[in-house]
Amino acid sequence: MTDREPTEAPFSSNAIRLTGRQWLATGAIVLAVCLLVSPVWRLVEPFEPGADYRIPYALNSDYWHFARYCRDAAGDDRILVVGDSVIWGEYVRPQDTLSHHLNRLAGDERFANLGVNGTHPAALDGLVRYYARAAAGRRVLIHFNPLWMSSPRRDLQAQKESQFNHPELVPQFMPRIPCYKAPFAERMGIAVERHLPFRAWINHMNVAYFDDMDLANWAIENPYANPLSRITCETPAPTEDARHENTPWNERGIKATEFDWVAPVDSLQWRLFCDTLATLVARGCHVFVLVGPFNEHMLTPEGREAYEAIKSDIAARLSENTSLYEVLPPLPSELYGDASHPLPDGYAQMASHLYAQDSFSRFAAGES
Amino acid sequence: MLFHTWPFLLFILIVYPVYLATRGTRLQCPWLLTASYVFYGWWNPLYLLLILYSTAVDYAAVLIMAQWGRRRLGLVLSIVNNLGLLGFFKYGGFAAENLNALLGWMGIPLAIPAPDVLLPVGISFFVFQSMSYTIDFYRGNVEKEPSFIRYATFVSLFPQLVAGPIERARELLPQLRGKPEVTWEDVTDGLSLFVLGWFKKVALADYLAVYVDEVYGVPDLYGAPALLLATFAFAWQIYFDFSGYTDMARGVARMMGIRLMLNFNNPYLAAGLGEFWQRWHISLSTWFRDYVYIPLGGNRRGTARMYANMVITMVVSGLWHGAEWNFVIWGALHAGGRILTRELERTAFYRERVPRCVRQALVFLFVCFCWVFFRADTFHDAVVVLKRMATGGFADPAFPLLMLGLIVSIWAYQFVYESRLRAWVERGPVTVALAAAMLLYIVLFCGSSNEAFIYFQF
Structure with a gap:
């Protein structure tokens, strides 16, 4: 019997065979490009947000752009107004949003609208944690929309897999989100890549210039187009029009609804909102929490009772944490576009109500 | 587990340093085997039973040849078992489908049920690799491997387990016996x-x-x-x-x-x-x-x-x-x-x-x-x-x-x-x-x- 020594296998059928030094040189080149590409691009791509600037709807998932706007606003010592589409202004034009009316009452441009559509508290947590580092030490007006606790599904607690906005922003492993069933490899990729700034820049390029596709897939859709010609260095302009008509909810055929509220003690969204507050406080931010105004006119009498309990519970929890907060009273029925979005006059009333509160006036004035 | 995914990076970051530390010791093959089984079981832990079974039967076949002197029996056992595994998991549905078509064409009212099993990842690769060992032993081209753990490591070595290259025992087993030299x-x-x-x-x-x-x-x-x-x-x-x-x-x-x-x-x-x-x-x-x-x-x-x-x-x-x-x-x-x-x-x-x-x-x-x-x-x-x-x-x-x-x-x-x-x-x-x-x-x-x-x- 023979058990011969293994023969030396040919290395490869190509010449990509680098020595240690060559690998170091390669690593240095790749690292330099990855580290520099994002800051250099900020110099290449002009960005001059006006007073009422809001992130264009098309750049909703462009967290690099969000981080850039956040850095810009924080650099000007503006108050960062963060939240979901209620802050962004789903039913209104940029000049009718909450931040616009707050600026009007303040008499300057101190409020910056950093609202991003669809950022439920679990997503907002990731947005603030990974892309709003520039907010450290600044004043932050953060909105909590109780709509996200109005059913186990919206609270992300359904056991069945369901789609939700901004899965890249939610916690990938802990706390566990029952309805989020992405494979382990995908979650791990998301968890790692959000610590890599150049990945956010790549996403920015895809969203801003390649119709929200990566280069390879864009080339499939546009087989003969020159990808370089797409990079105009001009990001999409903010939407000047409202996304929906200025029509009250009850005139749009929406009926009173029974909601299956999740109490704050059991709510995943509330827990993650509290985590966001903790993150902001840990970064030295001066935080003011704005709750509501939920459209209570849409609720059945029983539902209203349940919602009142939720509201009181939220207020109690916020006061326990000594946060500055305001639970907004409901607006008149005709000032709602749906369950949670105000119409233009609704935002004006919200701003007036806020400025009528001493705590808010002091917060806005920068007094501790 | 796929090479180009984050879980593999985590896997190799754990496996590689321990491998370097255990290289040349009695723990080298047990560690490689554990890592390989984790790698393979990542798809479906039940697959581990299959690879363990296939490995054990081929190892036993060589024992039969070496210790009982029943060379042909050992070879037949290995080939029948390996082809049987492939036949059941890979070709069962195909055979049943074609037989049923034939029976239907002949007008015979009989339907053979097709086995409703998922094809285990890489079965064609590790079965062929394992089978080459028994055939080579039968031909006198390779020595009996005394350690079952080392043999199981040869069959399941994670880099080439699921899609090859299909290595021969005479090339790979000797590399697992000594202390593999790892140079810069x-x-x-x-x-x-x-x-x-x-x-x-x-x-x-x-x-x-x-x-x-x-x-x-x-x-x-x-x-x-x-x-x-x-x-x-x-x-x-x-x-x-x-x-x-x-x-x-x-x-x-x-x-x-x-x-x-x-x-x-x-x-x-x-x-x-x-x-x-x-x-x-x-x-x-x-x-x-x-x-x-x-x-x-x-x-x-x-x-x-x-x-x-x-x-x-x-x-x-x-x-x-x-x-x-x-x-x-x-x-x-x-x-x-x-x-x-x-x-x-x-x-x-x-x-x-x-x-x-x-x-x-x-x-x-x-x-x-x-x-x-x-x-x-x-x-x-x-x-x-x-x-x-x-x-x-x-x-x-x-x-x-x-x-x-x-x-x-x-x-x-x-x-x-x-x-x-x-x-x-x-x-x-x-x-x-x-x-x-x-x-x-x-x-x-x-x-x-x-x-x-x-x-x-x-």
Whole structure:
């Protein structure tokens, strides 16, 4: 019997065979490009947000752009107004949003609208944690929309897999989100890549210039187009029009609804909102929490009772944490576009109500 | 677990340092075996029972041969068991389907139930690797492995477990016996192989798949240019996918001081089909050569018998790839092609007057023609593709220029590598530029990929 020594296998059928030094040189080149590409691009791509600037709807998932706007606003010592589409202004034009009316009452441009559509508290947590580092030490007006606790599904607690906005922003492993069933490899990729700034820049390029596709897939859709010609260095302009008509909810055929509220003690969204507050406080931010105004006119009498309990519970929890907060009273029925979005006059009333509160006036004035 | 995913990075970051620490100690093989079983069980922990069973039976078969002297019994036990496993998991449904069709055609009201089982990942690879050990022992080409743990490590070694290269016991087992030498050069060479394989997989194969899948998904909707280009693209997709996996497997093993065999050697530069099979999936071709073609008589019993042996070997090779008639046809076509090119190569005109580049082009075109049967979902689809290639008329194929550019660049690189310019592409600055370009392309344009490898299904 023979058990011969293994023969030396040919290395490869190509010449990509680098020595240690060559690998170091390669690593240095790749690292330099990855580290520099994002800051250099900020110099290449002009960005001059006006007073009422809001992130264009098309750049909703462009967290690099969000981080850039956040850095810009924080650099000007503006108050960062963060939240979901209620802050962004789903039913209104940029000049009718909450931040616009707050600026009007303040008499300057101190409020910056950093609202991003669809950022439920679990997503907002990731947005603030990974892309709003520039907010450290600044004043932050953060909105909590109780709509996200109005059913186990919206609270992300359904056991069945369901789609939700901004899965890249939610916690990938802990706390566990029952309805989020992405494979382990995908979650791990998301968890790692959000610590890599150049990945956010790549996403920015895809969203801003390649119709929200990566280069390879864009080339499939546009087989003969020159990808370089797409990079105009001009990001999409903010939407000047409202996304929906200025029509009250009850005139749009929406009926009173029974909601299956999740109490704050059991709510995943509330827990993650509290985590966001903790993150902001840990970064030295001066935080003011704005709750509501939920459209209570849409609720059945029983539902209203349940919602009142939720509201009181939220207020109690916020006061326990000594946060500055305001639970907004409901607006008149005709000032709602749906369950949670105000119409233009609704935002004006919200701003007036806020400025009528001493705590808010002091917060806005920068007094501790 | 896929090489090009984050979980594998985590896995190797744990496994590799411990491997280096346990190398040459009694813990070397137990640690490698544990890592390999975690790697394999990642898909489905139940698969571990199967690989453990297959390993144990083959190990017992060699014990029967070595200690009881019942050589033929041991061999038969191993072959029956391995082919039985393949038959049950891979060919059960195919056999039942065809038998039922036959019974129906004969008017016999009987339906044989098809086994409703999921094909375990990589079964065709580890079963063949394990079986080669028993056959080699029977032939006296390899010694009995005294350690079951080492033998199980040989069968399941994670870099090459699920898609090869199919290693021989006489090459791999000795490497697991001693303390594998891991030099700094092994680490950098391994990294070179891994990065190249990664690029082939995520930048090329997965990208080509987008176009190929779209066209082959509904071939009736496309004209001749799109079907031709999709077929060319598939030829490159499967090459990049499979050779990319092999490169990564060889790279990981190399970093561990373990040499795995070369599995692909620029196959689309082959000037004959015989040469093609010496360059394509070399570990499988040599397996079939050593364990099917030569035992059948090889080329020792006259030309007619040799060609019959070629046909049998290639048809079996086709069936190895999948339990469908398309794969049988694919194997038979290759057998026909090999016979034809062999006859052509015997003529002085073909050998001396036909330029090599023309012969290369002919081989590539023939291989592409065969790929139609390999890629099409059904025989009917394959016929539709071929029919529409001939009669489908011209329609804009919408083939991305970026994709074309990538394919042309790689092909040109391979030509340059096999030409007198090879020394130029092997210069340090060129390799650094190529490696940096590949890494940046992956990092900037490819993102996370969780696409499985084509050959996992076999």
